[in-house]
Amino acid sequence: MIIAIVVLELIGCFALSVFIGASNRGGVVMTAPLAIGFGTAALQLAVHYLPRRRHIRYGLVLAAALMLLAGVTSFGVGVLPYAHQTLFITAVAVLPQLWWEWFYKGTNVLVLGLIGLVAIPFGFAVWSVANIGIVKVNAPLVSQGEPYCLLVSDGRIFSGGYRKVPDDWGLTGWHMFSPRGAGGSGDCCQWDFHALLLTQSNQLFNWSYRTQSFERLSEQSRQVLGLKNLSCGEGEP
Known part of the structure; x- marks a missing residue:
């Protein structure tokens, strides 16, 4: 199931990148959906297939937390184009799956599938609202x-x-x-x-x-x- 979800996510992100590229004659902005897709896929596979040991789970939570922190605090740092948004959306996208598989052992395949399919849209929605705070902190x-x-x-x-x-x-x-x-x-x-x-x-x-x-x-x-x-x-x- 998780493999199918990852494949669907990557196809969707690729289609969005093509659409953005066609609308803007290429440009680095078209790489953002692909980066989010590959980043989310990597974390989803890690959450699902890595051993369910406590230190591994805490490591994944720490990684997601650091990504969120980098996504909202690194003002003016543009090492990679749109890295802030990519890190934030990717981290938020994987949190529901991490919570489900950690506390409920991920036994319900249907629930896992639904969580996986809404992961990236959920990440984008949370980032969209978080952008209010990011802009209001930066403006003063x-x-x-x-x-x-x-x-x-x-x-x-x-x-x-x-x-x-x-x-x-x-x-x-x-x-x-x-x-x-x-x-x-x-x-x-x-x-x-x-x-x-x-x-x-x-x-x-x-x-x-x-x-x-x-x-x-x-x-x-x-x-x-x-x-x-x-x-x-x-x-x-």
Whole structure:
């Protein structure tokens, strides 16, 4: 059963990578689903086939915990593209199986199958919500105490602009992925950013998933991209 689940996961991740690659003319972003797929598969096989000894289980839990920690704390460290998200999603994806096989011995094949099939979607959902905290922790560090606001793309192609994030829910990973052609990873029609941070002194920073941090935009970049006249609207910083 676990082999079949792993194969299905890898097929799904490969299909997603192909779709992302076709939408963005290749690029390193297409490698993220594959990395998550292979990482999750390796951990799932380890949990299922390694001897059920206490020190091995604790070792697997420790490995998952370290991956989670690296996924949320290594701001600005981009050793591998999208490594933060890959580590976090992979670690979360394997936790339900680890819990099931450790405490319930994994005797119910149907339950094990269901856990395996929802593992990666579950990992993505948890990361998406965790992204709220990651962004909110990083933003004050970058603004260095200045009042600021966060802006996201309105998603409209050609005539699109940026709007102030109305609440924390707008900072989820799901909301901070710009659509193809209108943002981020898309290159069809125009280039938008996943999120922008604008300070009171008019400094502008772009959120980068590669480094999981805000990176300052130069005046030249702002001029070229038409971002010179951004404001926070009501409730200026």
